Amino acid sequence: MKILGISAFYHDSAAALIIDGNIIAAAQEERFTRIKHDKNFPLAAIAYCLQAAGLTIEDIDIVIFYELPEKKFQRLLKTYLSFAPQGYTSFMKAMPLWLTEKLYQKQFIIKQLASFGKFRAERLQFTEHHLSHAASAFFPSPFEEASILVMDGVGEFATTTIAEGKGNQLTLTKQLNFPHSLGMLYAAFTYYLGFKINSGEYKVMGLAPYGRPIYAELIFKYLVDLKADGSFRLDQQYFNYCTGLTMTNQHFDALFGAPPRQAEAVLTQKEFDIAASIQAVTEEVVLTITRAMAKTDGTGNLCLAGGVALNCVANGKILKDGTFKNIWIQPAAGDAGSALGAALVAYHLQQKQPRVISEQADAMHGSYLGSEFSQVECETRLQNQSAVFAVFDDETLIAQTADALATEKVVGWFQGRMEFGPRALGNRSILADPRSPEMQKNLNLKVKFRESFRPFAPSILAEDVADWFDLECSSPYMLLVAPIKDELKIPMSEAENALFGIDKLNVPRSTIPSVTHIDYSARVQTVHQQTNPRYHQLLTAFKQGTGCPILVNTSFNVRGEPIVHTPEDAFICFMTTDMDVLVIGNCLLHKHQQTATIADKPTFAPD
Numbered sequence: 001m002k003i004l005g006i007s008a009f010y011h012d013s014a015a016a017l018i019i020d021g022n023i024i025a026a027a028q029e030e031r032f033t034r035i036k037h038d039k040n041f042p043l044a045a046i047a048y049c050l051q052a053a054g055l056t057i058e059d060i061d062i063v064i065f066y067e068l069p070e071k072k073f074q075r076l077l078k079t080y081l082s083f084a085p086q087g088y089t090s091f092m093k094a095m096p097l098w099l100t101e102k103l104y105q106k107q108f109i110i111k112q113l114a115s116f117g118k119f120r121a122e123r124l125q126f127t128e129h130h131l132s133h134a135a136s137a138f139f140p141s142p143f144e145e146a147s148i149l150v151m152d153g154v155g156e157f158a159t160t161t162i163a164e165g166k167g168n169q170l171t172l173t174k175q176l177n178f179p180h181s182l183g184m185l186y187a188a189f190t191y192y193l194g195f196k197i198n199s200g201e202y203k204v205m206g207l208a209p210y211g212r213p214i215y216a217e218l219i220f221k222y223l224v225d226l227k228a229d230g231s232f233r234l235d236q237q238y239f240n241y242c243t244g245l246t247m248t249n250q251h252f253d254a255l256f257g258a259p260p261r262q263a264e265a266v267l268t269q270k271e272f273d274i275a276a277s278i279q280a281v282t283e284e285v286v287l288t289i290t291r292a293m294a295k296t297d298g299t300g301n302l303c304l305a306g307g308v309a310l311n312c313v314a315n316g317k318i319l320k321d322g323t324f325k326n327i328w329i330q331p332a333a334g335d336a337g338s339a340l341g342a343a344l345v346a347y348h349l350q351q352k353q354p355r356v357i358s359e360q361a362d363a364m365h366g367s368y369l370g371s372e373f374s375q376v377e378c379e380t381r382l383q384n385q386s387a388v389f390a391v392f393d394d395e396t397l398i399a400q401t402a403d404a405l406a407t408e409k410v411v412g413w414f415q416g417r418m419e420f421g422p423r424a425l426g427n428r429s430i431l432a433d434p435r436s437p438e439m440q441k442n443l444n445l446k447v448k449f450r451e452s453f454r455p456f457a458p459s460i461l462a463e464d465v466a467d468w469f470d471l472e473c474s475s476p477y478m479l480l481v482a483p484i485k486d487e488l489k490i491p492m493s494e495a496e497n498a499l500f501g502i503d504k505l506n507v508p509r510s511t512i513p514s515v516t517h518i519d520y521s522a523r524v525q526t527v528h529q530q531t532n533p534r535y536h537q538l539l540t541a542f543k544q545g546t547g548c549p550i551l552v553n554t555s556f557n558v559r560g561e562p563i564v565h566t567p568e569d570a571f572i573c574f575m576t577t578d579m580d581v582l583v584i585g586n587c588l589l590h591k592h593q594q595t596a597t598i599a600d601k602p603t604f605a606p607d
């Protein structure tokens with residue numbers, strides 16, 4: 001049975017293909033169109049999924065869309081009516097768009113699918129937004145049974161969903177509805193701090209350790225009413241997302257004593273403190289929920305999905321809390337992963353097909369589910385770009401790359417299938433030596449062209465993780481934050497501790513400073529021989545040469561750009577940044593040997 005899942009029209013449109021329950025291919029539309037978080041109907045991602053399996057649209061038994069457009073429309077309408085007349089202006093602005101796009105989405109989807117060939121409309125199904133998330137969290141997990149928590153901005157109505165999974169069954173047990181949403185709350189603060197919502201949330205999380213959570217009490221007093229069972233309400237008089245075109249309003253400004261920060265304005269201690277406060281509040285809400293869930297859970301297993309599950313600091317706190325023995329987080333926890341979730345809903349819940357679970361690994365294949373390019377193709381594409389490169393056998397390639405990294409070269413690493421989800425996991429990554437104290441600043445400013453406070457994450461050989469971090473489980477998708485081992489920490493002097501915000505960044509805090517955050521934590525990716533043997537081999541070679549089984553791993557892109565998809569994308573990114581070496585398949589390129597000029601350098605809007 002061949003099932004194609006689709007998510008679209010909000011952000012991060014994606015397609016996923018499963019055949020007889022096996023995950024065959026999945027990708028986000030942005031990688032193909034080069035429009036970050038592209039929300040258009042995922043024509044390119046669908047074309048890729050079909051091509052990866054050698055299928056046509058006629059071969060697909062079920063196409064399933066990740067949410068119910070009509071129910072979503074009801075929510076939009078209901079929200080506007082219940083807040084009338086405040087919402088009248090934005091209502092009138094949005095209405096024509098809804099009528100054409102949202103209400104007639106079914107016809108639109110059928111029309112789009114028909115562009116691939118003969119598509120039979122009766123094969124199109126729909127499911128609920130949070131059921132798609134929950135399915136993406138549970139069905140690919142390594143657990144026979146688990147409790148499931150979904151938290152995001154909003155789907156149709158639900159913003160928080162608790163579910164139980166057993167075998168091929170999934171039952172929703174509790175739901176919290178819009179406008180009471182942890183995703184919306186975090187997005188409101190992201191907006192207030194001058195960042196883009198739906199992408200700047202990572203920045204807020206990254207800023208938080210530079211501040212003190214001095215506003216947490218205020219947030220709980222005025223904005224969030226949290227009950228002991230984890231349910232919560234947001235006081236709508238401070239927010240504008242129901243009625244206006246912004247997230248917060250003048251009451252919110254009055255509470256924090258200033259209007260929202262302008263994008264790109266200088267960050268002050270106040271912004272750090274607000275970031276620290278909303279992060280602390282988020283963690284408390286999440287922990288209150290998971291603790292309440294643990295009381296009725298008999299499995300010890302927790303599965304997470306929804307945009308809030310990308311908050312790896314909060315995930316790390318759940319793990320440390322110990323209420324659940326095992327945690328599994330869908331790597332594409334945002335709406336992209338719902339394309340896959342929807343396909344799994346169709347297979348297991350609608351078609352009642354059994355689930356095969358492997359206790360050793362989950363069913364995501366390391367999340368390496370996207371496009372790949374053969375060695376011949378890589379060479380041809382590089383030649384067409386007038387790139388100067390040498391081709392090496394595997395052993396020499398790995399040795400040369402490890403040597404380059406050990407001498408503090410920044411390496412673009414493009415291998416195998418592209419990752420599904422927001423993180424680069426060693427197939428479309430920029431790599432560097434974590435031992436270098438200057439590396440974090442240099443990578444941010446000269447390679448990624450982004451703010452210097454943004455932290456970097458370490459990839460580590462899975463078998464070595466316990467020697468370096470306080471983490472006893474695997475973290476293959478870089479979605480858990482863990483503290484670095486005490487013996488590797490370099491304590492900060494009083495004078496260093498007194499440094500203001502970002503100045504603290506340049507104080508080395510451990511023997512791997514460029515991946516050690518200001519609070520001695522790191523967003524760890526464990527690299528496994530089974531799912532990524534080539535990256536595992538590179539880390540092993542780096543360890544042999546340096547004693548360090550860790551590399552800095554940041555996504556292969558510049559600020560505002562989606563992660564690179566093709567060898568050409570990678571070459572252009574390499575040529576237009578301070579990257580030193582590029583490895584594509586078995587091709588190795590040194591920057592100083594290149595003669596090509598990049599005529600039309602792509603520009604990307606700031607994120």
Ligand SMILES: [Fe+2]
Pocket residue numbers: 129133152153154155306307334335
């Ligand atoms: Fe969602």
